Amino acid sequence: MSKFSKKRGKASPAISTASLPDIIFMLLFFFMVVTVLRDAELKVKVTTPYATELTKLEEKSLVNYLYIGRPLQKFQALYGTKPRLQLGDKFATIADIPLFLEKHKIKVPESRHGQITSSLRVDGEVTMGIVQDVKTQLRKSGQLKVNYSAKKRPTKGRR
Amino acid sequence: MAKTSARDRMSNEINAGSMADIAFLLLIFFLVTTTIVEDKGITVKLPPWSEEEPDITRLKERNVFSVLVNAQDQLLVRGEIMAVDRLREQAKIFIANPYNRPDMAERPTKAIISLKNDRGTSYNAYLEVYNELKAAYNELWDEMSQRQYGIPYSEDMPFAYRKAIRDEIPFVLSEAEPTAFGEE
Numbered sequence: 001m002s003k004f005s006k007k008r009g010k011a012s013p014a015i016s017t018a019s020l021p022d023i024i025f026m027l028l029f030f031f032m033v034v035t036v037l038r039d040a041e042l043k044v045k046v047t048t049p050y051a052t053e054l055t056k057l058e059e060k061s062l063v064n065y066l067y068i069g070r071p072l073q074k075f076q077a078l079y080g081t082k083p084r085l086q087l088g089d090k091f092a093t094i095a096d097i098p099l100f101l102e103k104h105k106i107k108v109p110e111s112r113h114g115q116i117t118s119s120l121r122v123d124g125e126v127t128m129g130i131v132q133d134v135k136t137q138l139r140k141s142g143q144l145k146v147n148y149s150a151k152k153r154p155t156k157g158r159r
Numbered sequence: 160m161a162k163t164s165a166r167d168r169m170s171n172e173i174n175a176g177s178m179a180d181i182a183f184l185l186l187i188f189f190l191v192t193t194t195i196v197e198d199k200g201i202t203v204k205l206p207p208w209s210e211e212e213p214d215i216t217r218l219k220e221r222n223v224f225s226v227l228v229n230a231q232d233q234l235l236v237r238g239e240i241m242a243v244d245r246l247r248e249q250a251k252i253f254i255a256n257p258y259n260r261p262d263m264a265e266r267p268t269k270a271i272i273s274l275k276n277d278r279g280t281s282y283n284a285y286l287e288v289y290n291e292l293k294a295a296y297n298e299l300w301d302e303m304s305q306r307q308y309g310i311p312y313s314e315d316m317p318f319a320y321r322k323a324i325r326d327e328i329p330f331v332l333s334e335a336e337p338t339a340f341g342e343e
Contacts, residue, residue, distance in 0.1 A: 024182035031189035049283045051290040053297055054199040119200060122282050129278035129342050139208040148286055149200040
């Protein structure tokens with residue numbers, strides 16, 4: 001009996017925090033791995049449509065992004081409300097696509113040039129006209145692997 | 160005597176308390192900058208560009224499944240108006256032709272899906288139609304895979320199996336140059 005009461009009196013209240021950094025580091029590494037640093041600030045409104053037959057883009061370094069949508073409110077005074085193309089972080093025209101693709105290509109080892117995918121992040125409300133023009137330009141530039149960016153549809157669809 | 164006691168005091172462990180703070184700082188930085196981007200989409204292979212006019216080969220009408228999407232996002236499938244949620248099922252029947260109907264594909268290898276849209280078609284509608292057509296093929300592949308190998312069709316099944324299935328039911332979707340009636 002006396003044993004227990006003695007122990008309680010002696011117990012030091014401080015919990016060792018030595019392992020706290022380890023836990024934090026674990027969290028840190030997790031976030032470092034999943035992080036994709038936003039390389040471009042979106043200047044057009046892009047809400048991608050829903051779809052079911054999706055494939056995942058595996059390697060980020062082999063992907064270049066083309067954004068198509070209406071300019072955001074703050075750019076509308078300058079660029080109007082018609083759907084526009086954005087390459088990198090600025091507005092562009094169809095004619096800028098070949099240079100944009102080349103600039104991305106030099107960052108990729110030559111043996112992997114065939115695996116480069118263009119991700120088309122297109123707003124659902126946009127009409128096909130501009131999308132078609134972009135597609136034609138991509139074909140002319142020999143960039144044939146294209147991914148229509150879409151979100152997973154939550155309910156519909158069996159697969 | 161005094162020396163040893165001093166060394167004893169020195170050999171106490173280093174205070175690692177501030178390590179957590181540093182790690183926290185980094186953690187918060189990454190938390191803020193993280194956008195777990197869902198990089199998913201429908202992958203397509205565009206046909207190479209050629210300046211020449213495509214040579215017109217007459218295809219048998221029974222082998223062509225024509226899908227037209229107009230500027231009002233309405234669907235015309237083989238000359239009939241159709242709702243988009245029936246498209247998948249109809250495309251599947253057309254490709255597989257389980258009852259050997261004379262107006263549907265002779266064989267899956269001969270089936271051609273022809274998709275044509277307008278410049279005024281909304282991207283939403285276009286992608287939905289494309290998705291349904293792709294889904295039709297995916298379901299056919301899956302059914303065949305289940306029948307022959309007893310496993311679902313997926314990217315990581317043996318390559319030979321996948322190739323056998325893809326040879327049997329090849330994905331042929333040809334996109335025509337869009338019309339320009341409804342350009343905004």
